[in-house]
Amino acid sequence: MSKSVKEILSAYPVVIEMPVSWGDMDAFGHVNNKRYFGYFEDARIAYFAQAKVAEVSGMASGIGPVLASTSCRFRAPLKFPDYLGVGARVVDIEEDRFTVEHAVASQNLGIIAALGEARVVSFDFTKNASVPVPQEWLRAIKALEG
Structure with missing residues (x-):
């Protein structure tokens, strides 16, 4: 019996699950490369929600997380139909x-099909500049990561 996507991604404290949509496919018959960045974003936002990064940062104070860069390493093509887990x-x-760090696991393939990375900056929107990561974020991340 194959592993579930949650089992494949057991090292990730936040895992979201979703089916591959027909609309994710491209003319070459596999999930379009740009779609992986959407998967990563969905998992990253779920991570922020679970860690309460936006809440504990006091967004009213104007400090929040901003994506500075992102990358993806494709390991295996994904196709419709499939069921994915995306870890953060x-x-x-x-x-x-x-x-x-992000990972996309395929239920059909039973493996991690893509790995990604996102650099996130603690940003003060009132000053238009980066600021030290708030202590509240650090505590929340540490609690979530265990």
Whole structure:
């Protein structure tokens, strides 16, 4: 019996699940490369929600997370129909930014089909500048990561 996407992504504290939509496919018969960045974003936002990053940051104060860069390494093509798990975890924290690692697992293939990385900056929108990662974020991330 094959592993579930949650089992494949057991190292990720936040995993969202979804089917591959027909509209995710491209003319070459597999999921279009740009769609993976949408999967990553959905998992990253779910991570922020679970860690309450936007809530604990005091968005009223104007500080929030901003995506600085993102990348993807494609390991296997995904096709419709399939069921995916998309994981997110924080793997590195610096003074004013942190790195979120993403993974997309395929139920059909039973493997991680793509790995990604996102650099997220703690940003003060009132000053239009990066600021140190708030202590509340650090505590929330640490609690979520265990």
